[in-house]
Amino acid sequence: MSKALIIDDEQQMRRLLRMLLESRGYEVCEANEGQHGLQEAAFHRPDVVLLDLGLPGLGGLEVLRRLREWSDVPVLILSVRDQEATKVQALEIGADDYVTKPFGSAELLARLNVIQRRRGPRHTPEIIAGPLKVDLLHHEAQIADEVLKLTPTEFALLKVLTEHAGRIVTQNQIVKQVWAGQSSDPSEGLRVHINHLRKKLGDRGIRIVNEPGIGYRLEAE
Amino acid sequence: MSKALIIDDEQQMRRLLRMLLESRGYEVCEANEGQHGLQEAAFHRPDVVLLDLGLPGLGGLEVLRRLREWSDVPVLILSVRDQEATKVQALEIGADDYVTKPFGSAELLARLNVIQRRRGPRHTPEIIAGPLKVDLLHHEAQIADEVLKLTPTEFALLKVLTEHAGRIVTQNQIVKQVWAGQSSDPSEGLRVHINHLRKKLGDRGIRIVNEPGIGYRLEAE
DNA sequence: ACAGAGCGTTAAAAAAGTGTGAAGTCTTTA
């Protein structure tokens, strides 16, 4: 049986969710504002968190950020329409998925199942894009079985880019992932590390493309 | 801080694992046989389980099977060589990964991190109008799965129009959204950007219609 | 038909963003 934590300021919404979840065998606890939600999360160790973005006081994003400092619990965001930008931020910080109010009960339960199901096809602890292999286990990157000698920052950078290979990763996303929890301002230095990484990648079928004003994209041939 | 449960009959192995895990900030509990392990799992609700396959009495596979009846906790299998068939069975039942004894501490910790961090697939927030898809997370726009190469301003412009697809968006609204927080006066330049955008959209079922004196409207066929 | 307003289009100037080398600072290691 799974424990679910609901963080939402509207009582009606909490009651609805509680009924829904309990009918599916969840054990449910609630919080009506952010600070309380964090305490509940720490105390009850829920298996999944349903977090409303539009919280008064400590906002939903801030709650998520603090939660992610010590917990990897799956988080499903509840948002209203016209919060696109905030939803994007939430996913960047580390939310797992979101539903838009009003939502159907079937959709909610389905998404809960998805983010909770950590089993299923075993994925190897490596990320592959064309001839590039990023081995998270051994902290090692290879192109065509040739090991790249990377610094920690370069490895983290390559990891983020490879996770989203073929798609744009914004500079904000990169900075958040690579310099997570650090105070320095790498907005300038990002260019330098990209430069170093490109040199080490060489001309071997992997290249990092810049999307001016947006971010970078890793392309494999 | 994560809780780990060790289920192994060899005391030496349990001690080794406990030291390793505690040095990395885990809270550790142990069980020396299967039945006891299941009780511990139910009581302590660990965040990860390290399960020895070669348990006396209730075998490792049986423990895993019963555990999976009510819990999705990540399980790392500890096996000795020459248990390939059993390892495969374990993965089929729902184990997340395995290490083969003897194993290095770095490898064990890395695999623990991986299986704990594993999440379900995310769906990205996107706006859709006919064949047009605007992906806010990746800052990408597609028409019929063909990616458009847009500048930041063009993307923001297309986003606003697509959000209100089929309806008129006044020039004031557009300027406020796209040039939010900027001091420049784009009232003239808006025409230029509309022009650029139209060229990139081409003739693929999406067009931007002008409503003279009012604003623009995005039409999808 | 004409004047004026709004719009589409093009080109060039201005601004913003990027690549790159090198020097400087910090941290780790012996």
Added chain:
DNA sequence: TAAAGACTTCACACTTTTTTAACGCTCTGT
């Protein structure tokens, strides 16, 4: 404490984007 490595900062050339400006078109009302 010194040396090595990694990260950051800085300067400057270069590229892309954005803004500005100019001109011709269409539409509308007189």
